[in-house]
Amino acid sequence: MASITLKNIVKKYGDGYPAVNDVSIDIDDGEFVILVGPSGCGKSTLLRMIVGLEDITDGELLIGGERVNEKAPRDRNLAMVFQNYALYPHLTVFENIAFPMRLAKGQFSEDEVKEKVNQAAKLLELTEHLERKPGNLSGGQRQRVAMGRAIVRDANAFLFDEPLSNLDAKLRGQMRAEISRLQRSLNTTSVYVTHDQTEAMTLGDRVAVLKKGVLQQIASPRELYEQPANLFVAGFIGAPSMNFLPGTVETNSAGNPCLSTPLGEIELPEHLAAAGKDKEIVLAGIRPEFFEEASQVEERRRGHGSVISAELSHVEWLGNEQYGYIGYENDPRVVETLQRLAEDMDSDDLRTQLVVALDAMSRVRGGDTIDLWVETRRIHLFDPATGENLTRDAEAGAELTRLAAEDRKRDRERQASRD
Amino acid sequence: MAGSSGLTGRQKLGWAAVSVVILVYALFPVAAIFANSFKTQADLGNPTFWPSNWTWGNYQEIFVGGAQELFLTALRNSIGITLIATFIAVVLATLCAYAIARMDFPGKRFVLGTALAVSIFPVISVVTPLFNLWRTIGLYDTWLGLIIPYLSLTLPISIWTLSAFFRQIPWELEQAAQVDGATQWQAFRKAIVPLAAPGVFTTAIIAFFIAWNDFVYGISLTSTEAARPVPAALAFFTGASQFEEPTGAISAAAIVVTIPVVLLVLLFQRQIVSGLTQGAVKG
Amino acid sequence: MTTTAENPANAEDRRRRDRRPARPKKSDRAKAEARLGWMLAGPAFVVMLAVTAYPIAQAIFDSLFSYRLTAPDERSFIFLDNYLLLFTDGTFWRIFGVTLLITVITVAVELVLGFGLAIVMHKALKSLRGLLRTSILVPYGIITVVSAFAWYYMFHINSGFVNQWFSWVPGIDSDLDWFANFWTAITVIMASEIWKTTPFIALLLLAGLAQVPDELVEAARVDGATRWQQYSRVIIPNMKAAIMVALLFRALDAFRIFDNVFIMTGGDANTEVLALLAYRQSISRLEIGLGSAVSVVLFISVLLMVFVAIKLFKVDLASGTDASGGGKKKKATRKEGQS
DSSP states (O other): OOOEEEEEEEEEOTTOOEEEEEEEEEEOTTOEEEEEOSTTSSHHHHHHHHHTSSOOSEEEEEETTEEOTTOOGGGTOEEEEOTTTTOOTTSOHHHHHHHHHHHSTTTSOHHHHHHHHHHHHHHTTOGGGTTSOGGGSOHHHHHHHHHHHHHTTTOSEEEEESTTTTSOHHHHHHHHHHHHHHHHHHTOOEEEEESOHHHHHHHOSEEEEEETTEEEEEEOHHHHHHSOSBHHHHHHSSSSOOEEEEEEEEEOTTSOEEEEETTEEEEOOHHHHHHHTTSSOEEEEEOGGGEEEGGGOOHHHHTTEEEEEEEOSEEEEOSSOEEEEEEOOOOHHHHHHHHHHHHHTTOOOOOOEEEEEEOTTOOOOTTOEEEEEEEGGGOEEEOTTTOBBTTOOHHHHHHHHHHHHHHHHHHHHHHHHHO | OOSSSOOOHHHHHHHHHHHHHHHHHHHHHHHHHHHHHTOOTTGGGSOOSSOSSOOSHHHHHHHTSTTHHHHHHHHHHHHHHHHHHHHHHHHHHHHHHHHHHHOOOTTHHHHHHHHHHHHTSOHHHHHHHHHHHHHHHTOTTSHHHHHHHHHHHHHHHHHHHHHHHHHHSOTHHHHHHHHTTOOHHHHIIIIIHHHHHHHHHHHHHHHHHHHHHOOHHHHHSOOSTTTOOHHHHHTTOOOSSTTSOOHHHHHHHHHHHHHHHHHHHHHHHHHHHHHHHHHHHHO | OOOOSOOHHHHHHHHHHHSSSOOGGGHHHHHHHHHHHHHHHHHHHHHHHHHHHHHHHHHHHHTTEEEETTEEEEEEEOTTHHHHHHHTOHHHHHHHHHHHHHHHHHHHHHHHHHHHHHHHHHHSOHHHHHHHHHHHHHHHHSOHHHHHHHHHHHHOTTTOSHHHHTTTSTTOOTTOOGGGSHHHHHHHHHHHHHHHHHHHHHHHHHHHHHHSOHHHHHHHHHTTOOHHHIIIIIIHHHTHHHHHHHHHHHHHHHHTOOHHHHHHTTTTTTTOOHHHHHHIIIIISOOHHHHHHHHHHHHHHHHHHHHHHHHHHHHHHHTHHHHHHHHHHHHHHHHHHHO
16 A cells, blocks of 8 residues: 655647646555546546556656656556456456466465455455356446455555446445445545546545646545535536526615626625626526525524525426526626637536426425525635635635545544454 | 647658558569560560560560460450449349348348358359359350359358448438428439439449459450450460460569459549448458 | 437447346347347358358268268268278378477477567567568568578479578588478478467567566566576466467468378478378378368367367366466576576
């Protein structure tokens, strides 16, 4: 096991376009780091550079403190789980798992191989399938064989390249839990590439968000969610995505600072207003769950928010939750920014509607006009020109990530005492 | 394997060296016989690669000189017989492959199996009975007497190659075109033919190569210039005198019949490769 | 849109879609489709049978007779005497052996060379691939007789340059007549055969290589495989099917070798092969009976090779599970010995 350090890593292909540009990440020993971003953001390239399947154009890669830029994959002692599992179809499950040990000829006796494979198989509940060929296994079983091959290695780190993308939704949830459990119990440094932000949020100790080869932010899932560094991270993390409502910081008739938006005035806490008041226009990042039906809000919380009135165009009732949609006229000054953001995020819809999370019990229908309370203290203001988060509280964010690290340490200790 | 650049100088040099080796491998014997074809009779006795003085003499010999009769008629036979055999094989194979790729009928696998069996059949095994039969029914030493056995060479591979091609055609397009308002014929003509044509064409090239290459039938089932194709005729070339080897004339004739091959390869290498590998891999 | 008028293409397709949930209704359509299918496939099928099945049956029949075309009236039934004559004749066995030797050596060399070529083409950059493919297609497309002449003249004692160029090699000098003795003659014959047919094997193997997923090779690299191990443990086992197909096709083809031998030696210097023997018996000497017997032996040999190959295939496929462990160990120890 080892730490992995990426120092100003750059990858350029023939056309000179940097697929990965100046990425620096410190991955602690035993840490589970997720690389996430839309397709083409360079996350897979980065992973393949770590494992040695792609050359590093510039920068330095250290594993366990040792520079490995020039080392062949086989000399880096890393284990990788591929997107399509990459099981050897001509070998049985047993031989697939044993493969890395068979390659390291002379290092493992036949008994050792057997013991290790059987141990891994037991851990992965593959014992009864050991003599089968991969072609006869289900998707989930194949996935587990691929992990088995990684486990028996005593590798310095596990690398996962979108390992769950070929599974159906139900199985994906199950395997997600399994990977998480395994990683915690083996405590092996892991780097995991995905475009699925649910995987990123649930698995990662820390999540690195990439866009077009550039690292946007690396932090614990909670910090990413609560204190995103910029418009892209804010939009990419969270489902449904954060709403970006254009507005200008003004003073309302009551003399309080407020944001004037196409949906009316939203009163702002002082510190937010201060951050946004110099800008001609800002984008207010409001997550759907920041909204609540005004009539439902408890009295003691009411003061932390502001109320707007709007007509719902339609609602979606999903059983455990309900989303309302509100159309509005977008400000031409931010259309371009939002369009670019949509492209960056790999989604083609230019959103000119607000999504609000409503109580599943609510009987509101499309066409109803309702009063919505919005929790203004959690709003972030973004500069449409640069995408920068004007109201990010770095300290609060760091605190969230520190807490996450503590949680992980506690997990590990608990695991150690159990073993 | 990655992008086209990013090669170090040494890698580039390595690739250049490998390419040169392969080029020499592939072209050296052709170059040798090419050089021979431009040598004078005296030169042909010298153990040098290139002619000491280049001459068109050998080509004159086969086109307008003494070997004219032998070569030109053989060339005409070769071209005629090969083209006709290729055409018939491709037409029959197209119908057959269409049925195999698109229809479900009993014995479908048997047809494919027969094609495979015929393709591994030793030609020489059927030459004797054909020789005998052709003499009886008057097909010996005729074009038709060669065209028919050539079909046994060209049909199997054509069927396999075309079946593989046809299986890849998205036939829904035909229905889509009909939904879009095309008649059945228009749908076939506008949607299917453009997709199927490259496969048929490629198959024709491969069938042509095979028929063009034949020697066993050519030498066994002909006896005169009436139908003898070039490969067989080359074996009958004689020198100007009894003690003179017809090396120059044979070399010139060999180069002439190699030209179509080289042209087809140059123009259609991609298609030929895909045709050859598709039929074989699926089989 | 309703197409009540039966559009055959549509009908077939609908049938295909309907095939899985079997419906009693389809039998009429199935019949019509079967009829149309055979109408389309029939002509090709009949032609193929007519030019092979009939003649081989005739050959088997003729081989049971003492039958000489110059004396057709003396034709008499002698049952297996022609075969007996062949099998008790040392010359026949020598010829059989030469044919087998050519087959084994050429196919082995072609497999190695072809695999090398395939790897080069597989790894070559796009820009080079076209050039390489074009150049190796030249030997493939060239007429075998032309190739035979080309090699014949290169090695010819008078007009060839090989003796001069390679005179520094012990045993080669300007007086060496390659076609005068067995081993030298057979070497040139095989060289010509190998040159002409390696490209075909290379293309088949290239297709096989392309079917091995890149991810598998990458996984092996990460798992610690050396370059050699990547091939021996992952790539080659996964393209076994392509290798077997290439091997079988080439072996069958090589066993029928005729053109090269006919042109270069005409069977002199003991280089005669089965196909040439059959040709000379029936076409040159008009000994239809004996010639047919040779043809039949050749045919049966080819059938046997196919049978053995298929048998081997089956063994391979069935025993894959237990064979992989044992075979692996053996290979590993061998390699350890080497390194």
